[in-house]
Amino acid sequence: QQQVKQSPQSLIVQKGGISIINCAYENTAFDYFPWYQQFPGKGPALLIAIRPDVSEKKEGRFTISFNKSAKQFSLHIMDSQPGDSATYFCAASMRGNYQLIWGAGTKLIIKP
Amino acid sequence: EAGVTQFPSHSVIEKGQTVTLRCDPISGHDNLYWYRRVMGKEIKFLLHFVKESKQDESGMPNNRFLAERTGGTYSTLKVQPAELEDSGVYFCASSQDLRGTEQYFGPGTRLTVT
Numbered sequence: 001q002q003q004v005k006q007s008p009q010s011l012i013v014q015k016g017g018i019s020i021i022n023c024a025y026e027n028t029a030f031d032y033f034p035w036y037q038q039f040p041g042k043g044p045a046l047l048i049a050i051r052p053d054v055s056e057k058k059e060g061r062f063t064i065s066f067n068k069s070a071k072q073f074s075l076h077i078m079d080s081q082p083g084d085s086a087t088y089f090c091a092a093s094m095r096g097n098y099q100l101i102w103g104a105g106t107k108l109i110i111k112p
Numbered sequence: 113e114a115g116v117t118q119f120p121s122h123s124v125i126e127k128g129q130t131v132t133l134r135c136d137p138i139s140g141h142d143n144l145y146w147y148r149r150v151m152g153k154e155i156k157f158l159l160h161f162v163k164e165s166k167q168d169e170s171g172m173p174n175n176r177f178l179a180e181r182t183g184g185t186y187s188t189l190k191v192q193p194a195e196l197e198d199s200g201v202y203f204c205a206s207s208q209d210l211r212g213t214e215q216y217f218g219p220g221t222r223l224t225v226t
Contacts, residue, residue: 100157
């Protein structure tokens with residue numbers, strides 16, 4: 001049973017546009033929601049993370065929007081650049097349990 | 113500061129053989145995790161060490177997999193005997209904070225079992 005559902009599977013965005021990736025979760029015990037960015041041949045790298053006590057977190061061009069009632073969270077990449085082309089993973093974990101539960105990943109391509 | 117390193121980067125073995133993957137976490141990180149991504153699937157948790165102790169090994173698929181962390185430093189993950197379904201990318205991660213939330217990943221070992 002997949003506890004974190006991520007969409008879309010792939011996404012093509014023009015340079016300068018907004019990239020939006022969505023995740024939905026089922027377990028209300030999740031209390032930490034990170035996004036990871038992975039380039040080919042590299043491991044996932046923590047990009048930005050949020051806890052359910054806030055609805056939005058922004059770091060530079062990257063923003064997480066969190067909707068606790070809908071059990072959804074999303075990653076917005078503003079002014080998308082070709083260097084943002086990568087695979088993005090959402091994940092979740094529960095208090096007291098360190099394991100990350102992952103979404104299936106989104107391959108993002110930014111067209112110049 | 114050196115990141116998480118993994119060795120080898122690639123391994124191709126035949127079904128029934130044994131393979132040992134190694135992970136060196138970031139120095140000073142007590143928490144070490146192993147994850148696996150099978151082709152086309154999501155990344156899945158295998159186990160978690162706190163120093164040399166196994167904190168959670170609920171994700172280990174079966175007893176063909178054995179993980180160790182000698183002296184609370186590097187860790188090894190041995191697959192014996194390997195099966196075709198073991199193919200995938202094995203990631204190691206480490207974290208310092210007690211919550212374990214900021215996990216830093218290595219580049220992974222791509223294992224192919226033929």
